[in-house]
Amino acid sequence: MARIDDLRKIATRLRIHSLRMTTVAGSGHPTTCLSAADIAACLFFGEMRWNTKDPFDPANDEFVLSKGHAAPLLWAAYAEAGIIPLEHLLDLRKISSDLEGHPTPRMKWVKAATGSLGQGLSVGVGMALAQRLDKSPARTFVLLGDGECAEGQVWEAANAAAYWKLRNLVAVVDVNRLGQSDPTMHQHDLAALARKFRAFGWDAVVIDGHKVDRILAALKEAGKKGKPTAVLARTLKGKGVSFIEDKNGWHGKPLKADELARAFEEIGCLPDVDSRKFVHKPKPFHKKKAASSFDFPRTNYKEKTATRLAYGNALLSLGRVNPSVVAVDGDVKNSTYADKFFEAFPGRSFQSFIAEQNMVGVGMGLAAKGYIPFIATFAAFLTRAHDQLRMAAYSLSNIKVCGSHVGVSIGEDGPSQMGLEDLAMFRPIPGCVVLYPGDAVSSEACVAAAAAHRGMVYLRTSRPATPILYPAGE
Amino acid sequence: MARIDDLRKIATRLRIHSLRMTTVAGSGHPTTCLSAADIAACLFFGEMRWNTKDPFDPANDEFVLSKGHAAPLLWAAYAEAGIIPLEHLLDLRKISSDLEGHPTPRMKWVKAATGSLGQGLSVGVGMALAQRLDKSPARTFVLLGDGECAEGQVWEAANAAAYWKLRNLVAVVDVNRLGQSDPTMHQHDLAALARKFRAFGWDAVVIDGHKVDRILAALKEAGKKGKPTAVLARTLKGKGVSFIEDKNGWHGKPLKADELARAFEEIGCLPDVDSRKFVHKPKPFHKKKAASSFDFPRTNYKEKTATRLAYGNALLSLGRVNPSVVAVDGDVKNSTYADKFFEAFPGRSFQSFIAEQNMVGVGMGLAAKGYIPFIATFAAFLTRAHDQLRMAAYSLSNIKVCGSHVGVSIGEDGPSQMGLEDLAMFRPIPGCVVLYPGDAVSSEACVAAAAAHRGMVYLRTSRPATPILYPAGE
Numbered sequence: 001m002a003r004i005d006d007l008r009k010i011a012t013r014l015r016i017h018s019l020r021m022t023t024v025a026g027s028g029h030p031t032t033c034l035s036a037a038d039i040a041a042c043l044f045f046g047e048m049r050w051n052t053k054d055p056f057d058p059a060n061d062e063f064v065l066s067k068g069h070a071a072p073l074l075w076a077a078y079a080e081a082g083i084i085p086l087e088h089l090l091d092l093r094k095i096s097s098d099l100e101g102h103p104t105p106r107m108k109w110v111k112a113a114t115g116s117l118g119q120g121l122s123v124g125v126g127m128a129l130a131q132r133l134d135k136s137p138a139r140t141f142v143l144l145g146d147g148e149c150a151e152g153q154v155w156e157a158a159n160a161a162a163y164w165k166l167r168n169l170v171a172v173v174d175v176n177r178l179g180q181s182d183p184t185m186h187q188h189d190l191a192a193l194a195r196k197f198r199a200f201g202w203d204a205v206v207i208d209g210h211k212v213d214r215i216l217a218a219l220k221e222a223g224k225k226g227k228p229t230a231v232l233a234r235t236l237k238g239k240g241v242s243f244i245e246d247k248n249g250w251h252g253k254p255l256k257a258d259e260l261a262r263a264f265e266e267i268g269c270l271p272d273v274d275s276r277k278f279v280h281k282p283k284p285f286h287k288k289k290a291a292s293s294f295d296f297p298r299t300n301y302k303e304k305t306a307t308r309l310a311y312g313n314a315l316l317s318l319g320r321v322n323p324s325v326v327a328v329d330g331d332v333k334n335s336t337y338a339d340k341f342f343e344a345f346p347g348r349s350f351q352s353f354i355a356e357q358n359m360v361g362v363g364m365g366l367a368a369k370g371y372i373p374f375i376a377t378f379a380a381f382l383t384r385a386h387d388q389l390r391m392a393a394y395s396l397s398n399i400k401v402c403g404s405h406v407g408v409s410i411g412e413d414g415p416s417q418m419g420l421e422d423l424a425m426f427r428p429i430p431g432c433v434v435l436y437p438g439d440a441v442s443s444e445a446c447v448a449a450a451a452a453h454r455g456m457v458y459l460r461t462s463r464p465a466t467p468i469l470y471p472a473g474e
Numbered sequence: 475m476a477r478i479d480d481l482r483k484i485a486t487r488l489r490i491h492s493l494r495m496t497t498v499a500g501s502g503h504p505t506t507c508l509s510a511a512d513i514a515a516c517l518f519f520g521e522m523r524w525n526t527k528d529p530f531d532p533a534n535d536e537f538v539l540s541k542g543h544a545a546p547l548l549w550a551a552y553a554e555a556g557i558i559p560l561e562h563l564l565d566l567r568k569i570s571s572d573l574e575g576h577p578t579p580r581m582k583w584v585k586a587a588t589g590s591l592g593q594g595l596s597v598g599v600g601m602a603l604a605q606r607l608d609k610s611p612a613r614t615f616v617l618l619g620d621g622e623c624a625e626g627q628v629w630e631a632a633n634a635a636a637y638w639k640l641r642n643l644v645a646v647v648d649v650n651r652l653g654q655s656d657p658t659m660h661q662h663d664l665a666a667l668a669r670k671f672r673a674f675g676w677d678a679v680v681i682d683g684h685k686v687d688r689i690l691a692a693l694k695e696a697g698k699k700g701k702p703t704a705v706l707a708r709t710l711k712g713k714g715v716s717f718i719e720d721k722n723g724w725h726g727k728p729l730k731a732d733e734l735a736r737a738f739e740e741i742g743c744l745p746d747v748d749s750r751k752f753v754h755k756p757k758p759f760h761k762k763k764a765a766s767s768f769d770f771p772r773t774n775y776k777e778k779t780a781t782r783l784a785y786g787n788a789l790l791s792l793g794r795v796n797p798s799v800v801a802v803d804g805d806v807k808n809s810t811y812a813d814k815f816f817e818a819f820p821g822r823s824f825q826s827f828i829a830e831q832n833m834v835g836v837g838m839g840l841a842a843k844g845y846i847p848f849i850a851t852f853a854a855f856l857t858r859a860h861d862q863l864r865m866a867a868y869s870l871s872n873i874k875v876c877g878s879h880v881g882v883s884i885g886e887d888g889p890s891q892m893g894l895e896d897l898a899m900f901r902p903i904p905g906c907v908v909l910y911p912g913d914a915v916s917s918e919a920c921v922a923a924a925a926a927h928r929g930m931v932y933l934r935t936s937r938p939a940t941p942i943l944y945p946a947g948e
Binding site: 027195351412 | 857
């Protein structure tokens, strides 16, 4: 079983890189890299099919590191795959380096910034949806920590993945038992986690996350039951170095120089293996290209019209000329008027139910795969996804967000429904374009401009019908 | 079984009130009131023990309407209990009336504003925790809709309730199958919801939510297995009025005058029953009062000190002089320095793990019961709870929120960990005091001032040690 031995060697190399990188940087999270090293070796050099020459090859399996503080492990894996020169690894966390402390798309293989926990699975759901839309055989893998499974967004994403029957989505949970300040809620009770994923409609399997053969077998079986699959891997934080292994108090602490020397005495030298030979290339797959445009026929508004209605009309018109445009809704499409798009293009419309965090994450995943998602709900409820929206900005995501029912014009429904904080929320988000059209004509123009702009856009709309201010087509 | 008949009559009265109120108001959500009317009758006039003379009687069972759009039903129940004059019900949604379209504490029995869905269970968790701290035999009931169970926060709260073994917490889910724009994810597959609650450590029971005897029996059994209990009630949206019952497209639509007349033909007149006689008073219970103060000995800082460390020290000192002060953490207490309080007062410290939405909701529940919760995490991660924080403001909640690691001083960890958006988030929150102490001395003063202030306070702290600017005690 040469392959098993080789993967073990690769895992050891990933451990050594992660330890050295964080010690040189003087900060970072080596123990969380060590717990997931065997998993990463099996994913990148065992199960995944990917073209190391092109991060945007549509044939690629996708990977999201939801537990973003394990960034050194990710950089180490890309280095082993020949994407990053090995010597660059020691630039971790330098301001001049793309190898940040938590992943961002400064490094081009990263399609979603992570580091605020519990967000990666939603992005993975969006990517897996995109792969299905593309009719691609590729899959999406998300690596989570057990601590972040306390975030509700993980269960919003789990819900969505099961609802959409995403058998091409695999979540691997690195259950290393220890959070930052305390043991996690379930510690090594992996059965408890399995019950949760199964109750949320997933296939779930519990394995030893340090046994390469078990990891490979679980990944190979994933999806065969027609469901998204959770591989729950029992691991030890700091695995491989006796004095930090499974010990509380080592979260986010690099080894000191003398500790590193002791660690290397235990682990040994870098094993001699050329990891690049173990990368599996995907079968060629080409996404069908269709004619697409951002110009659509404008409406000749005469009567008072709500800007939210004009948004809905414009989105429908845009959808007719641009097959990359998709819509995501939080069970208010009859209020935002996204329902017009939903009715015309059911295959490109995604009902995310009342789960705004996941809704934004799914949009980020779709955008990462080249789609142009228009995400809409009441502006007030976008506050629910503030953290996801700021991470979308750090992800340089091409999402378009519409918040309806802004201001006090909805009166009797009360402040909980009013979009009052949305401008204060979106204006400081780096790179986000904020549009507030004054009438229906400009709403339509804003939808066209938002779609054509490469980057994050926020568009706010009002509930009541308001007068037309601009001549048609201006 | 006179009692069953009486409760049926009360439910009919609640239906009639809800229909009339929303028709007169010209807006509102009658169908969601009708689905939950039997449940409300059984809760307020069957199971709950409460003193209608005093919303702050510590002997009271607590109630949270998580599905806030059913506000008319809540007002109707309070009217039937003799708290609101019946004739005031028709002032629903008037700007002069306390009976808002979604509940707020303008009406004094409401202790948490709702209307942004999925938040009530967290508040209930906090209230149930407070009842336990008080050594009170009282319980907390939360009424949720099935649609809002898509919100991740519900599962964060479910996690927390099971972790803290809150047998005094009962969630009743009004599973009426229909959301706003579409059927819900599970529709009437109540077994799916039951699996989820059980997997999250709850006892769960499925009942017919229109059968008064079944509802009463389920509520009576709740908690007997030593766990929080979910009563999953199969209901029909619009129950009792044939032309709106179980029909999509009626969310948030009041009946027109002629429709109301037809509805009343079906339902009949207001049944003759004095609901007030069915309110169960609680056994008297008095909370022990302990001496408490906001003045604590100040530290004589000389050396450079991080404001986050001064926060931790001050919180510890405050805890010694004020037994109402409690701490809630999102698994970063060793970074915010809330760990000093946690070590000294484990009984008043609540590890909320990585679930910021629930963390804030739990704080709101504790505050609603008279505790002074200090809630802390990285400022960056408070964006995760933006929606909860704005609702805390509308709840007039007495929570104190600390966000650490503000600004770019954490450098190499990257933007996902930096508190950059927190001021823009907190400043527009109505009534929220924002404090940004410049050194350790003022941090301590800010903690004292925050505790003494009645209302929501945000306090931001920095990671690095910074010079002392003020003389001790200033």
